[in-house]
Amino acid sequence: MELTPEIRLKAILEGTGAGTWEWHLDTQEVIYNDRWAQLLGYSLEELEPVTFQTWENLCHPNDLLQAREALARYLDGASQKFECVIRMLHKDGDWRYIHTRGTLLTDDQGRDTRWLMGTHLDVTREVVSQHQMEQLSKSLPGIIYTFVLEPDGRYYFSFMSEKTWDFYGVSPEAALRDPDTIFNMVHPEDLAALHESISVSARTMGEWVCEYRVAINDRVNWVRGVSRPEKDPDGTITWHGIITNIDRQKGLELELEQLSITDELTGLYNRRYMLRKLEESVAESERYGDDFSLVSLDIDFFKSINDSYGHPTGDAVLQRFATIIEKRTRKSDIVARTGGEEFIIFMPSTVLDEAEQVAESLRVALEAEEFVSDDGEAFNVTFSAGVVNWSGAGANATSVRDLLSACDQSLYAAKRAGRNRIVVNGVGK
Numbered sequence: 445m446e447l448t449p450e451i452r453l454k455a456i457l458e459g460t461g462a463g464t465w466e467w468h469l470d471t472q473e474v475i476y477n478d479r480w481a482q483l484l485g486y487s488l489e490e491l492e493p494v495t496f497q498t499w500e501n502l503c504h505p506n507d508l509l510q511a512r513e514a515l516a517r518y519l520d521g522a523s524q525k526f527e528c529v530i531r532m533l534h535k536d537g538d539w540r541y542i543h544t545r546g547t548l549l550t551d552d553q554g555r556d557t558r559w560l561m562g563t564h565l566d567v568t569r570e571v572v573s574q575h576q577m578e579q580l581s582k583s584l585p586g587i588i589y590t591f592v593l594e595p596d597g598r599y600y601f602s603f604m605s606e607k608t609w610d611f612y613g614v615s616p617e618a619a620l621r622d623p624d625t626i627f628n629m630v631h632p633e634d635l636a637a638l639h640e641s642i643s644v645s646a647r648t649m650g651e652w653v654c655e656y657r658v659a660i661n662d663r664v665n666w667v668r669g670v671s672r673p674e675k676d677p678d679g680t681i682t683w684h685g686i687i688t689n690i691d692r693q694k695g696l697e698l699e700l701e702q703l704s705i706t707d708e709l710t711g712l713y714n715r716r717y718m719l720r721k722l723e724e725s726v727a728e729s730e731r732y733g734d735d736f737s738l739v740s741l742d743i744d745f746f747k748s749i750n751d752s753y754g755h756p757t758g759d760a761v762l763q764r765f766a767t768i769i770e771k772r773t774r775k776s777d778i779v780a781r782t783g784g785e786e787f788i789i790f791m792p793s794t795v796l797d798e799a800e801q802v803a804e805s806l807r808v809a810l811e812a813e814e815f816v817s818d819d820g821e822a823f824n825v826t827f828s829a830g831v832v833n834w835s836g837a838g839a840n841a842t843s844v845r846d847l848l849s850a851c852d853q854s855l856y857a858a859k860r861a862g863r864n865r866i867v868v869n870g871v872g873k
């Protein structure tokens with residue numbers, strides 16, 4: 445059997461399940477194929493006599509106008525193709541969504557004829573599932589989306605649900621057109637980590653989880669994204685996921701974190717935070733060979749201040765001393781109250797001499813400060829301090845514990861030598 449173009453075309457149409465229609469714009473003559481009628485549950489014979497009216501009668505009245513407008517736009521040349529989705533009545537009484545496409549037949553000289561020819565495809569399943577997805581996404585507490593990364597590095601969103609606007613201040617349409625409208629809204633401090641987390645997920649094909657801030661005008665919100673990657677044989681990776689707002693949770697988390705590292709009485713950092721920072725700095729210093737210094741301060745005869753003027757006065761002394769230290773140290777220094785009347789100042793990138801100078805200026809400042817008890821009695825307070833230094837890989841101390849112990853030894857030496865003084869590396873001045 446010879447495979448004529450007609451046979452081929454028929455096979456293709458049958459394969460796609462498309463109904464076909466031909467309509468002469470002047471004579472109103474119409475030709476439908478069997479499939480056209482079968483899409484709506486009929487045979488062509490059942491619909492006899494088939495006319496243009498047959499189509500109009502089966503169309504949902506509300507969609508008819510839309511179809512006529514789409515056709516008018518095509519015939520006027522305002523749009524390149526005639527295409528619309530309309531509801532048509534199935535024999536079983538249900539409305540089916542029919543994707544209608546059409547084009548003017550051209551003659552052998554390439555001129556348009558008055559025959560409009562086209563196809564009908566039942567897209568009810570697609571329309572219904574899209575509707576379900578839209579409804580579902582409305583009730584979800586976040587955005588659902590699909591993000592695609594091509595093997596050549598190009599990326600785009602192929603789906604963004606409606607709430608994109610609430611989360612990013614960007615419409616879903618704008619995000620679909622240009623994915624960077626979304627990335628541009630990410631807090632600059634979190635953008636590199638976000639890109640890195642996507643790269644890691646692409647490399648390992650592991651679940652993508654990332655918490656980052658989104659900045660819309662002056663409002664900053666924490667969001668959390670979770671999605672699973674899927675790889676096509678051509679290397680394209682697609683993530684289907686959800687973004688939720690975790691601002692409240694993150695706020696509480698940060699508040700808790702802040703509380704857990706703060707000394708309640710003075711508002712300075714506490715011992716736990718100081719130890720953590722020291723551990724980090726020792727590790728970093730071993731890598732980069734950076735110097736840092738540590739000053740350990742202990743108020744002299746604090747017990748007798750409590751005993752003479754009462755505990756609340758003792759507390760006020762601790763608070764005032766904390767303020768004095770904060771005022772006379774740099775922003776990059778970390779000041780902690782590490783015990784009752786003990787404080788530690790951690791000074792990054794600071795050599796011993798500089799640290800000693802700061803400690804000395806504090807000593808002079810506290811000595812000159814006048815305190816007044818609840819009973820109106822004036823008194824003075826002094827402290828003793830030990831100063832040590834960590835100079836990268838060449839440090840004498842080999843651990844945080846050794847370093848703290850060396851600092852304490854200097855402090856005890858200062859106490860032993862009569863208090864109100866500073867001892868550097870075990871050597872008093």
Ligand SMILES: Nc1nc2c(ncn2[C@@H]2O[C@H](COP(=O)(O)OP(=O)(O)OP(=O)(O)O)[C@@H](O)[C@H]2O)c(=O)[nH]1
Binds near residue numbers: 709743744748785
């Ligand atoms: N007011 C107040 N006192 C505290 C606090 N924490 C610890 N203390 C007191 O601080 C005092 C520390 O006393 P000691 O360790 O004997 O030292 P000191 O009296 O300062 O003597 P030296 O350190 O040897 O100069 C104790 O009496 C503690 O009760 C606090 O939060 N508030």
